[in-house]
Amino acid sequence: MACVSLTFGQTDRENSSSPSLPPKEKFHLYLLVGQSNMAGRGKVTPEDQTKNPHVLMFDQEGQWVPAVDPLHFDKPKIAGVGLGRTFGLEIAKDNPEITIGLIPCAVGGSPIASWEPGAFDKATKTHPYDDTMKRAAAALPAGELKGILWHQGESDSSPEKSELYEEKLHELxxxxxxxxxxxxxxxxxxxxxxxxxxxxxDAKKKVDQVHQDLPKDVPNTAFVSSDGLKHKGDNVHFDAESYRELGRRYAKAYRELQKANAKP
Structure with missing residues (x-):
């Protein structure tokens, strides 16, 4: 298996931290996009930093490394456990011959308008969509894109923004x-x-309805419920165990989509 090193103008890491990559067809990649509840704000434990050779992440320096929390780096001081790593571990269980590659690109606080070409997010001084496309261009040659995971909407839960949300999400x-x-x-x-x-x-309910309606409005999409999940004490972000459960639910939804799309 070939060893691949990808950088964004920074020096390579030590060889010991750059895992060998599988053949392209056996490296299944997933884009993680949205705002802070995709990035993750849960408390990190040693278990969340346990390495699994079958689950990798494309890090901030543009290298494939073992996927450990926090996956994201949008706000380094508060980034924590999210749903991505658990999703990867779950999907990796389905086929031991496959390696999962996670491409974290979420930006905390980003409204959907910042997920358009050229849009700038002042709070993080980033271009969420443009930066995602740059990272995708660097990461995707190593494998095959198998899914896009989205968690966002809180920043669009106002009367004005919620009216435009359906159109913007479908366009995205x-x-x-x-x-x-x-x-x-x-x-x-x-x-x-x-x-x-x-x-x-009412605005948040409108945004939620857009999410719930996706499977009937847009082909090959799925909706994942947050029923029963808890927050970390701030009334905004899920706690670590709820993020892990959310990851399991995303994995379940993904499997169901794959089953529905399987040829008879």
Missing amino acids: IARFRKELDAPEVPFIAGQMGQFQERPWN
């Missing part, structure tokens, strides 16, 4: 599929947190 899915040359790639959206301490307003 189409744009990802076109520009990544993956017209049928599965797209899975997760439900925002349902926390008693922070009741939903």
Whole structure:
């Protein structure tokens, strides 16, 4: 198996931290996009940093390394456990011959308008969509894109923004599929947190309905419920165990999509 090193103008890491990659057809890649509940804000434990040779991540320096939390680096001081690593571990169980590659690109606090070409996110001084496409261009040659995982919506839960959300999300899915040359790639959206301490307003309910309606409105998409999940004490972000459960639910939704698409 070939050893691949990809950088963004930085020096290579030591060889010991750069794992050998499998053949392209056995390296299944997943794009992780959205805002902070995709990036993850859960408390990291030693178990969350246990390496698994079958689950890798494309790190900030543009190298494939073992996937350990935090996967994301959008806000380094608060990034933590998210749903991505558990999703990868679950999917890796399905076929021991396959290696999973996670491409973390979420940006905390980003409204969907910042997930358009040229858009700038002032809080993080990043271009969420453009940066994602650059990372995808660097990461995807090593494997095959098998799915896009999306968790976002809190920043669009206002009367004005929620009215535009359906159109923007459908456009985003189409744009990802076109520009990544993956017209049928599965797209899975997760439900925002349902926390008693922070009741939903009408705008948030509207955004949620867009998520729930995806499977009937856009081909090869799925919706993942957040029923029963808890927050970390801030009424906004899930706690670590809820992120892990969310990862399991995304994996279940992905498997169901794959089963539905399987040829008889």
